[in-house]
Amino acid sequence: MATDTALDHDIEVQSGDAWDGGKKPFKASYGKLMMWYFLLSDAFTFSGFLIAYGALRISSPTWPVPDFVFQTFPGGITGWPLIFVTVMSFLLIVSSVTMVRAVQEGARENRKGVVFWMILTIIGGLGFLGCQAWEWTNLIGHEHMSVTTNPFGTHVESGVYLEDANGDAYAAGATKETFEAGESYLIHKHNGDWVQREYQVTSGTDEGTRMNQEFGPKAFGALFFFITGFHGFHVFSGVVFLIIIMLNAASGVYVERKNGYEMVEKIGLYWHFVDLVWVFVFLVFYLL
Amino acid sequence: MTFLVVKGLVVWNEVMADVGIDEEVIEIEATGYQFAWDIRYPGPDNRLGEKDYTLIQLGINPLGQNWEDPQNHDDFIADQIYLPVGRKVRVRITAKDVLHNFYLPHFRVKMDAVPGLPSYFVFTPTVTTEDFRARLRDNANWQGLSDPEDPESLQKWEAFDYELACAELCGKGHYSMRKIVKIVSEDEYNAWLEQQNSYYMSQIRNTDNDPLKGQFLESDIKVNEKKFFEEFDNAMSSADTDDIVLPLRNINFETGSANLTNNSQYELNNLVTALTKYKDVSIELNGHTDNVGDSGVNQQLSESRASTVLNYLIDRGVSSSRLSSRGYGDRMPLETNDTEEGRMKNKRIEFKIFKKQTI
Amino acid sequence: MAEVLEYNEDVLIKEQGYDDHFHDHHHGDKFRSGFISHYIFSMDHKIIAKQFLITGMIWAIIGAAMSIVFRMQLGFPEDSMTWIKPLLGKWIVVENGIGTLAPEFYYALVTMHGTILVFFVLTAGLSGTFSNLLIPLQLGARDMASPFMNMLSYWFFFMAGIVMFYSLFISTGPFAGGWTAYPPLSALPQASQGSGAGMTLWLVSLTLFVVSVLLGGINYITTVLNLRTKGMSLWRMPLTIWAFFVTAILGLLSFPVLVSGFLMLMCDRGLGTSFFLSEIFVNGEALPNVGGSPILYQHLFWFLGHPEVYIIILPAMGLVSEVLSVHARKPIFGYKAMVYSILAIGFLSFIVWAHHMFMSGVNPMISNFFVVFTLIIAVPSAVKVFNWITTLYGGNIRLNTPMLFAIGFVSMFISGGLTGIFLGNSAIDIQMHDTYFVVAHFHIVMGVAAFFGMFAGIYHWFPKMYGRFMNETLGKIHFWFTIVGAYAIFWPMHYIGMAGVPRRYYSFDSFDAFNDFALMNKFITIAAIIVFAVQILFVINFFYSIWYGKKMKTKNPWGATTLEWTTDIKPGHGNWEGNLPTVHRWAYDYGKDGHDFIPQYVPAQEGEKDVH
Amino acid sequence: MAHENHEKAIKQVYIGLGILAVITLIEVGVSLFGKGHIIDGVESNTWVIYIAALLIIGLSLYKAKFIIYEFMHMRYEVPGLIRSVLLPVLLLVWAIIAFFLEGDYWKEKRNKVKVRNEMPAEKLVPQGMLDYEWSKEDLQ
Known part of the structure; x- marks a missing residue:
């Protein structure tokens, strides 16, 4: 714990209200308090993003279904909805736990323990960043989603495809692919051109009309990259700070400090906050 | 204070309430852009047609109207806002580029025009421009020449007009987005409406910008039908007992062949209907061509075209005993074959009603 | 480089808790070595306060001068402005021998005037100055919780200023889309010249500014919570501290939301995203953006924007409460009510933002809630006004310059507040929205009023800052011209606004409905020029007095109870020689038990009643 | 810190890991x-989707609270700090409601x-269409 240094006049034994002056009513050092308030303000930034996300999502007539969008796994495996991102979440949770352990070791003034657990945390953070990099690469490179284009569309009516996946007419006798309202599709690219497959509506007021697959709401791609990117940026800067503080701890700077390993505690707060934000990013982008 | 809040909210909700779906209302559309307003009226159908901003072409399709939507065909763009007094007006407010604000200072009307998010404002004008000028006539502030430089200009109160302005900063020309608003009596309004030409009909129809170029509109079909039956009925009811030749105006063939174009079906169906109505009439279908090309070929073409029409009629259930066909080639031109116009008129299908001959 | 090393050491010492450091070194403060570390990269909150104040004053002069330029165009459109061409260059368009301001530049000036005054002057200059000066001094603290971050806060503000200043000189001009920077205008370089590089710099500048506000705000909050001297309970804090505290909280919570809006705007500008853009056809080209909503930005902006007006006015309220009480020689009336009303205003400011947007096509249904919430703010505001007036009632009033300005503040706040009640009503707002009525309202209630609070504060605490007094005669001239002038400027504006004349109009020529007020516009412009000239007088007085003002003879010239007057006349870094004072009573024991005033450090006397 | 306390704290951390992991799995499920x-x-039943969404939101809020209270040690702070x-964050509640209503x-x-565009038209034929003389009433 931080040393409870008070102001330099003599402190009498005080029995009054915790809010009286001359002592730290919050029993926390100013550094930790400032970190808390910084996190509070950062939470408002993220809230701004997430609330804007909510408003834009509500205002769109359709929205891509996340378990369709996020169903790939490294190694070309598809059809595993949400599994990869669950792995990412685990990584972050585990790194949070190792961070707690580092703080605990810090409280015991155990230099080696701090360094060991912090290295594990850094590895966890880097792992998370790596996973995110893969996810982005897959979405951008493979599925051609970008901040301006969202190839993930949603059917609003049931129907039957008139073309196969390559955009060619079905061969005679082939079974045509059908779909139901609410189903998602991904518009592929062939030789640099988008293939928006043609289909015939088989239900509702538009029954019988021919339509082409349409791109999904643009805001989806932009919001996804923007918010996960902003979170990723927090993870990245967190990793950088972790490395700095880990090196400091290893070199023994904190051994001599009066407040000991408080820096570890502060970066711990930050790191948990990153995890906390992920809980909500995970919630709104992947689960709902 | 409580009064202020409660009353304020009541008024607010009254003012902002949208019209009911069946309520009678004049709906016009105001589109703000840098730096002016375009006012679109719905035309006789009282429905504004569909818009799509990607269809906008400066000078050709300023609002991006989708011409395939028939509701657009009668819409017109007015240079002033004309509205009848005492009628509820719903203004659909849109913007092309940046935010604007549809502001009628005299009417206490104000609403942002947001690109991509159409808004609306509902209001009822209560005083005509003329009445308002009359009110100003005795007001000392409104005396004097409206243009001090010009001794012949109107008095200030005579020159008064309601105005439309922009009240949301939209760029360097923000201060100049003026349009005049005229509130008139119902009769004047209707008279004004009569004078307006549909933008589509006057500017777009059958130009290269018209996606429906060469196709009949539903209204065309109705007009043609009416015209056809008028002629047919006249022919039948006239006391004249000579055979009467009537043109089949809107029948066309693909160039050099006897295949009917899609547009021809309407006139042919009219003919079928007429023949069903007058059961005892028999007709002869006559084909004509212009003199371009070999006359033998022309003769053949005219014959086969006439018989194509004949077959069409038979397919539709007209008894073959009432029909005959004949080709005249290029022998009977209506007008000179020297001009393109004349040649177009000479290529035609007519039908002859045998008035004496009844079945 | 020696200095830099010292700073590092200093930071490390801070990490360990600096109290011992002061215990060892407060005699002769070893960090006061060089000029640079003392006056430029100072970590002393008092120096930082002066830095904020003087930077704010420079910005105020620039911003006000801009308003004079565009007011001249508005008031005297037919008169040539060619004489200013050497300064403004191509922005003066000469046609038929008559030079007029280019419309783009007119809008750029309006925009910059708003941005500079709202952010750089009234946020940084007012709360930055006095929070820094008074929080540690009135709480009995050596310095801020983190002097280093405090220094950074100023330098981020300074950099924000540099970037903004630079944007004034680029060839396409500064941003010209209004200080609120609504997209799509702010997002589309095609739509307006100023939306190109000017807007980019504007965004960069304000982002730096937000960093500054956050660094400062975190510091103020932590200091107020954690560094109060012994006996300084929350309920003994002067109202100034309460005001700064709530202000800092507002800034801490609302500016991040603005940042989120800014970042999205940057993406829309640079990366082709469609957060705020939808179905736009501009400059002959249909943009591919669909699905965004410009109104989303407005929500994000005003989620900051409304707390922002309280960030501006609350510090002024705090300063005025203190000045009124000191110079009326009476305890502030209803201290707790004042505190609760500050807190209530702070809370309510977060749930009323959309009253700026009644006419921008938001859901009329939620407007109802916003109307109700907005008008509830009238209650705590009225409580404050009532308490100020009651404080004055029967007081032994000293009508010196700070007191005059404090009273002027109350007057301005009442006038501006009343018009706010009208504007808060959505139904009335249909006519008033974006007219000169709004301009008059917010200038009076948060522009002029906040300036009056600031002037009251400067005249009152100038002796604390520089050990000298400001010239009283000049001060009174300053006051009377300013209050009469301010009313002369803004009173007619209400009238014009009620007639429906929209704001941000370069010229009213094209509209018959708005063109009738040429005379009034001339009058307003002349009044504005006079008021501006008088402010120059204030600046002269300020700098003159720094070096040649009447010297302060005693520690406590005003006879105030608060702790800042217990330090040396020119306190060093660390504020108090020896131990920190201990507080035994609240800050408003004036005229009690036959004493003119009882300072906070005086212990409860025998038989004394009601020791708060 | 006493040795047993330390052991206990470490154990609690791993219990925390288990709780978070299980909740995440339940959420995904x-x-x-x-x-x-x-x-x-x-x-296809809307109520299933709503209930699932509510459940997930509830679990996420619990996770958030757990992280703040256990990992970030909020539980051990004084009530004033917790409140401050x-x-x-409660200020955001109205913001969320208002923004969503807006969306x-x-x-x-x-x-x-x-x-409004799809409402049936009142009159079919546009004016000024052809030279032919007709009146609107004829063609309704």
């Missing part, structure tokens, strides 16, 4: 269930134009 991956066809950090209104506004 509920989410997939709501989308019809586990039992086909349930997603967590109460301001819904944007959709409604775009929709309204479609609805």
Whole structure:
């Protein structure tokens, strides 16, 4: 714990209200308090993003279904909805736990323990960043989603495809692919051109009309990259700070400090906050 | 204070309430852009047609109207806002580029025009421009020449007009987005409406910008039908007992062949209907061509075209005993074959009603 | 480089808790070595306060001068402005021998005037100055919780200023889309010249500014919570501290939301995203953006924007409460009510933002809630006004310059507040929205009023800052011209606004409905020029007095109870020689038990009643 | 810190890891269930989706609280600090409601134009169409 240094006049034994002056009513050092308030303000930034996300999502007539969008796994495996991102979440949770352990070791003034657990945390953070990099690469490179284009569309009516996946007419006798309202599709690219497959509506007021697959709401791609990117940026800067503080701890700077390993505690707060934000990013982008 | 809040909210909700779906209302559309307003009226159908901003072409399709939507065909763009007094007006407010604000200072009307998010404002004008000028006539502030430089200009109160302005900063020309608003009596309004030409009909129809170029509109079909039956009925009811030749105006063939174009079906169906109505009439279908090309070929073409029409009629259930066909080639031109116009008129299908001959 | 090393050491010492450091070194403060570390990269909150104040004053002069330029165009459109061409260059368009301001530049000036005054002057200059000066001094603290971050806060503000200043000189001009920077205008370089590089710099500048506000705000909050001297309970804090505290909280919570809006705007500008853009056809080209909503930005902006007006006015309220009480020689009336009303205003400011947007096509249904919430703010505001007036009632009033300005503040706040009640009503707002009525309202209630609070504060605490007094005669001239002038400027504006004349109009020529007020516009412009000239007088007085003002003879010239007057006349870094004072009573024991005033450090006397 | 305390604290951390892991798994499960991956066809009932969403939101809030209280040691801070950090978050509640209502209104506004456009027209024929003389009444 931080040393409870008070102001330099003599402190009498005080029995009054915790809010009286001359002592730290919050029993926390100013550094930790400032970190808390910084996190509070950062939470408002993220809230701004997430609330804007909510408003834009509500205002769109359709929205891509996340378990369709996020169903790939490294190694070309598809059809595993949400599994990869669950792995990412685990990584972050585990790194949070190792961070707690580092703080605990810090409280015991155990230099080696701090360094060991912090290295594990850094590895966890880097792992998370790596996973995110893969996810982005897959979405951008493979599925051609970008901040301006969202190839993930949603059917609003049931129907039957008139073309196969390559955009060619079905061969005679082939079974045509059908779909139901609410189903998602991904518009592929062939030789640099988008293939928006043609289909015939088989239900509702538009029954019988021919339509082409349409791109999904643009805001989806932009919001996804923007918010996960902003979170990723927090993870990245967190990793950088972790490395700095880990090196400091290893070199023994904190051994001599009066407040000991408080820096570890502060970066711990930050790191948990990153995890906390992920809980909500995970919630709104992947689960709902 | 409580009064202020409660009353304020009541008024607010009254003012902002949208019209009911069946309520009678004049709906016009105001589109703000840098730096002016375009006012679109719905035309006789009282429905504004569909818009799509990607269809906008400066000078050709300023609002991006989708011409395939028939509701657009009668819409017109007015240079002033004309509205009848005492009628509820719903203004659909849109913007092309940046935010604007549809502001009628005299009417206490104000609403942002947001690109991509159409808004609306509902209001009822209560005083005509003329009445308002009359009110100003005795007001000392409104005396004097409206243009001090010009001794012949109107008095200030005579020159008064309601105005439309922009009240949301939209760029360097923000201060100049003026349009005049005229509130008139119902009769004047209707008279004004009569004078307006549909933008589509006057500017777009059958130009290269018209996606429906060469196709009949539903209204065309109705007009043609009416015209056809008028002629047919006249022919039948006239006391004249000579055979009467009537043109089949809107029948066309693909160039050099006897295949009917899609547009021809309407006139042919009219003919079928007429023949069903007058059961005892028999007709002869006559084909004509212009003199371009070999006359033998022309003769053949005219014959086969006439018989194509004949077959069409038979397919539709007209008894073959009432029909005959004949080709005249290029022998009977209506007008000179020297001009393109004349040649177009000479290529035609007519039908002859045998008035004496009844079945 | 020696200095830099010292700073590092200093930071490390801070990490360990600096109290011992002061215990060892407060005699002769070893960090006061060089000029640079003392006056430029100072970590002393008092120096930082002066830095904020003087930077704010420079910005105020620039911003006000801009308003004079565009007011001249508005008031005297037919008169040539060619004489200013050497300064403004191509922005003066000469046609038929008559030079007029280019419309783009007119809008750029309006925009910059708003941005500079709202952010750089009234946020940084007012709360930055006095929070820094008074929080540690009135709480009995050596310095801020983190002097280093405090220094950074100023330098981020300074950099924000540099970037903004630079944007004034680029060839396409500064941003010209209004200080609120609504997209799509702010997002589309095609739509307006100023939306190109000017807007980019504007965004960069304000982002730096937000960093500054956050660094400062975190510091103020932590200091107020954690560094109060012994006996300084929350309920003994002067109202100034309460005001700064709530202000800092507002800034801490609302500016991040603005940042989120800014970042999205940057993406829309640079990366082709469609957060705020939808179905736009501009400059002959249909943009591919669909699905965004410009109104989303407005929500994000005003989620900051409304707390922002309280960030501006609350510090002024705090300063005025203190000045009124000191110079009326009476305890502030209803201290707790004042505190609760500050807190209530702070809370309510977060749930009323959309009253700026009644006419921008938001859901009329939620407007109802916003109307109700907005008008509830009238209650705590009225409580404050009532308490100020009651404080004055029967007081032994000293009508010196700070007191005059404090009273002027109350007057301005009442006038501006009343018009706010009208504007808060959505139904009335249909006519008033974006007219000169709004301009008059917010200038009076948060522009002029906040300036009056600031002037009251400067005249009152100038002796604390520089050990000298400001010239009283000049001060009174300053006051009377300013209050009469301010009313002369803004009173007619209400009238014009009620007639429906929209704001941000370069010229009213094209509209018959708005063109009738040429005379009034001339009058307003002349009044504005006079008021501006008088402010120059204030600046002269300020700098003159720094070096040649009447010297302060005693520690406590005003006879105030608060702790800042217990330090040396020119306190060093660390504020108090020896131990920190201990507080035994609240800050408003004036005229009690036959004493003119009882300072906070005086212990409860025998038989004394009601020791708060 | 005493040795047993330390051991206990370490144990608690790993229990925390377990709790978070299990909750995350449940969340993913509920989410997939709501989308019809586990039992086909349930997603056609709207109430299933709503209940699943509420469950997930509830679990996420619990996770958040757990992280703040255990990992970030909020549980061990004084009540004043807890209040000063967590109460301001409540300011967002109205923001969330208002923004979402707004989002819904944007959709409604775009929709309204479609609805109005699709209302049956009052009169069919535009004026000034052909040279032919006709009156509007004729052609209704």
